[in-house]
Amino acid sequence: MCEYPAQDVREWLPTCGQCGSTNVDVMWEDHRILYGVSSPVYIDVRHPVNYCNDCRFCFYDWRAEEIRDETVKRYQAKGLTSTTSERTLSSVNA
Numbered sequence: 001m002c003e004y005p006a007q008d009v010r011e012w013l014p015t016c017g018q019c020g021s022t023n024v025d026v027m028w029e030d031h032r033i034l035y036g037v038s039s040p041v042y043i044d045v046r047h048p049v050n051y052c053n054d055c056r057f058c059f060y061d062w063r064a065e066e067i068r069d070e071t072v073k074r075y076q077a078k079g080l081t082s083t084t085s086e087r088t089l090s091s092v093n094a
């Protein structure tokens with residue numbers, strides 16, 4: 001079961017997974033997702049990363065996961081058409 005917190009999301013505080021502190025800074029950072037197996041590509045994504053001020057632990061939360069998921073899905077939706085046309089081209093050439 002996946003449930004969202006009942007309270008306003010803006011009041012939700014990231015909690016350090018290492019020491020349990022809520023003394024956490026959130027930074028928006030550019031990241032790259034390596035996607036694919038046979039011919040991997042990098043997908044650029046920007047999402048929040050949490051830094052614990054107490055133990056220097058850094059971690060992603062569900063917001064980052066959601067943004068990464070969304071980005072990959074959007075890429076897949078775009079990629080399907082180009083993969084199909086590439087396949088058509090190579091079968092014509094062969």
Ligand SMILES: [Zn+2]
Pocket residue numbers: 016017018019020021052053054055056057
């Ligand atoms: Zn910590």
